[in-house]
Amino acid sequence: MASINSSKNKIEFGDFQTPDELANLICEVIQEKYNYSPDCIIEPTCGKGNILVSAIKKFPSSKLNIGIEINDEYLNELNEKIQNENLNINLLNKDFFSIDLRNELEIENGKILFIGNPPWVTNSILGKIESVNLPKKNNFKNFRGIEAITGKSNFDLSEFILIKLIDLFFNKNSIFAFLIKTSVARKILISLEKNNIQLETAEIFPIDSKKYFDVSVDACLFILKFSEIQNKVFCNIYESIDKRILTNKIGFFRETIIQNTNTFLNVEKFLGTSEYVWRNGIKHDQANVMELNLKDNLFLNSRGEIIDIEKDLVFPLLKSSDLAKGNLSPRKGVIITQKRIGENTNYIKESFPKTWNYLNANKESFMNRKSSIYKNKPLFSIFSIGDYSFYPYKIAISGLYKNIKFNILNPHLNKSIQVDDTCNFISCKSLDEAEILCKILNSSITNKILSSLIFWDSKRPITTEILNKIDLKKIAKELNYLTEYNSFVSNNPSSKVFEDNLVLF
Ligand SMILES: C[S@@+](CC[C@H](N)C(=O)[O-])C[C@H]1O[C@@H](n2cnc3c(N)ncnc32)[C@H](O)[C@@H]1O
Structure with a gap:
């Protein structure tokens, strides 16, 4: 794969490397909330690997660690770190949108931690800058939820990446922990609900994207846990990734996404259809x-x-x-x-x-x-x-x-x-x-x-x-x-x- 460093490429590849401080915080939250010992850690667009390396150190139970990244310069940097620190990571220098994940990853059933910070860019912005860093059409046939996304005029690459991973691996004993836009997290919840994919828990921890990435976007650490325990789709919302105080719960009522299930309880009978057309x-x-x-x-x-x-x-x-x-x-x-x-x-x-x-x-x-x-x-x-x-x-x-x-x-x-x-x-x-x-x-x-x-x-x-x-x-x-x-x-x-x-x- 070619090197891809320029400002256009920064947009095109959603290239915002996660600082160590935030990478460590993400892993801390997962450990604190889930007491999880993964067998395998996978990062789909690992960049220089800050999150992946932090996760491997935090979760030494993991014996198979895989990072996928399109930019070979980043992987060279990460490789150096791997050698110096004697880390156990398999790197795939590939385009996420072109690979056959089922064959490439060859992962057994077990506890898998999918983690990372996928590109936050939308297909319509990529269209404007004539980028081809997009899902290939034949690569999303027969995926639950994926055709609905790609049929939309505007979707986020991170949305595509998560939905695809969830569709392939949700039934394994897995946790998905990703930095994404909060609006995308909600779209993913809606897709889980629509496709009747049940999970154990979902959580949103808002992050200060100005501080960590110098951008003004509502973004969060979004965690999904799948297991034998199946619940209807709902999501706990916390004050922030630093102040982990529960503020409200997102849920669904007759296919409508509810922002606050507590306050909704008192007024749910008024949800229906308006005879006046807005x-x-x-x-x-x-x-x-x-x-x-x-x-x-x-x-x-x-x-x-x-x-x-x-x-x-x-x-x-x-x-x-x-x-x-x-x-x-x-x-x-x-x-x-x-x-x-x-x-x-x-x-x-x-x-x-x-x-x-x-x-x-x-x-x-x-x-x-x-x-x-x-x-x-x-x-x-x-x-x-x-x-x-x-x-x-x-x-x-x-x-x-x-x-x-x-x-x-x-x-x-x-x-x-x-x-x-x-x-x-x-x-x-x-x-x-x-x-x-x-x-x-x-x-x-x-x-x-x-x-x-x-x-x-x-x-x-x-x-x-x-x-x-x-x-x-x-x-x-x-x-x-x-x-x-x-x-x-x-x-x-x-x-x-x-x-x-x-x-x-
Ligand atoms: C937001 S950055 C995050 C990097 C790293 N995960 C981190 O948290 O520091 C997104 C990364 O996705 C990579 N990327 C973009 N498009 C990709 C694709 N089609 N396949 C694989 N990696 C891709 C970029 O090169 C960049 O390193």
């Missing part, structure tokens, strides 16, 4: 062209230049930061080119020629939109648009901020306010409907259930997926608003109730 705001990936600043009845672009277009297609816009700060008076507008997904946009040419000219002047940047959703669609297409976008009232919440606060958006200058695609909203036909729903949503019951579901360290903690699982009808009943709720929901064509009725009659 949606994301307008998606266009063209903020510079489609979003305009509103000032003194004028439209300005981000450079402060006046944009002379008709008012008709410009709708008032609120962004995530506006909602989070409670700034509900729009300072921006967004050009709405369609009333429903896929609608032909040629009508703009005749009806709103200045808008048409403006859009065409920016044609190239529309043509450069990367997302596949725009393929084979009219050039000026937008997404997350439908009748529901134009109801007079919305109740909206930002998906990005750590604040569970729902706001009513009243019409502005006779137009329905739009929100951007980082926000979540439901649509209402009247102010009465919006007010009752907003009371339900800002109630302590809704707050409790959302708090026990939301993972605040996610990039977008509040999602339509979570909101659509809150049974507002049950909460309305608890708060004595059921009569009002029933009458509103059955008259709201954007609700599920209405859709169901349409199917019936």
Whole structure:
């Protein structure tokens, strides 16, 4: 294998060598928590071997120690250490994504410790830098959970590496202890639950990734223990790897991941399906062209230049930061080119020629939109648009901020306010409907259930997926608003109730 040292390669190979201090701490935690005497220690991407060497010293019971690494310079360094310290390690200078693990590792049943710090980089970042350090397609067929990962537009290499190892070796008496992003640890728990893989315990110990790797990422030591004792998937979360105090327990309830199983117990009956459909705001990936600043009845672009277009297609816009700060008076507008997904946009040419000219002047940047959703669609297409976008009232919440606060958006200058695609909203036909729903949503019951579901360290903690699982009808009943709720929901064509009725009659 070639040497691979450069800054692009640092990204490509997720090359952040674990310092000795952290390597030792990882092994200390495993010993303290599990009193484990492995027969075999394996590190899939061992780099210079700090973790592997620390583990071998901590667990002398292990007679077979294997390190896999793609970078031969690192292995040369590690080899020197092996010679100097007379260590027993077999090194494989191979690409993890190309090897046949079952044949290469040839491990017997027994206590196996899989340990390490796999690359934290995602396939979409690798795509951008044209890297080939990715799983080879034919190397993940017939693996439980793997096809689901690789079918996703964005997955982490560490996620792939762990799922593959788990799929091959989980039934052996094994422990998996890896430094990974906390969000990836959760994805792995979800995959275990989906694939009905039961384990004895799972634990998350957050680490200070700034201190150890000089990066700002929520990361943790993630430990999975498999054995004859089988439990439903759950995971203990600790304050940190240094302060090992239990803070909460992640679990599953009817396939939904629960952030805090204790607080969830009191509100679990409100988890179900929302009859009001939560949606994301307008998606266009063209903020510079489609979003305009509103000032003194004028439209300005981000450079402060006046944009002379008709008012008709410009709708008032609120962004995530506006909602989070409670700034509900729009300072921006967004050009709405369609009333429903896929609608032909040629009508703009005749009806709103200045808008048409403006859009065409920016044609190239529309043509450069990367997302596949725009393929084979009219050039000026937008997404997350439908009748529901134009109801007079919305109740909206930002998906990005750590604040569970729902706001009513009243019409502005006779137009329905739009929100951007980082926000979540439901649509209402009247102010009465919006007010009752907003009371339900800002109630302590809704707050409790959302708090026990939301993972605040996610990039977008509040999602339509979570909101659509809150049974507002049950909460309305608890708060004595059921009569009002029933009458509103059955008259709201954007609700599920209405859709169901349409199917019936
Ligand atoms: C985050 S570093 C960790 C290194 C070491 N495990 C440690 O904790 O110090 C990730 C390592 O994975 C290696 N790596 C990246 N892609 C690999 C691949 N396809 N096969 C094997 N090793 C790989 C990199 O060269 C790097 O040494």
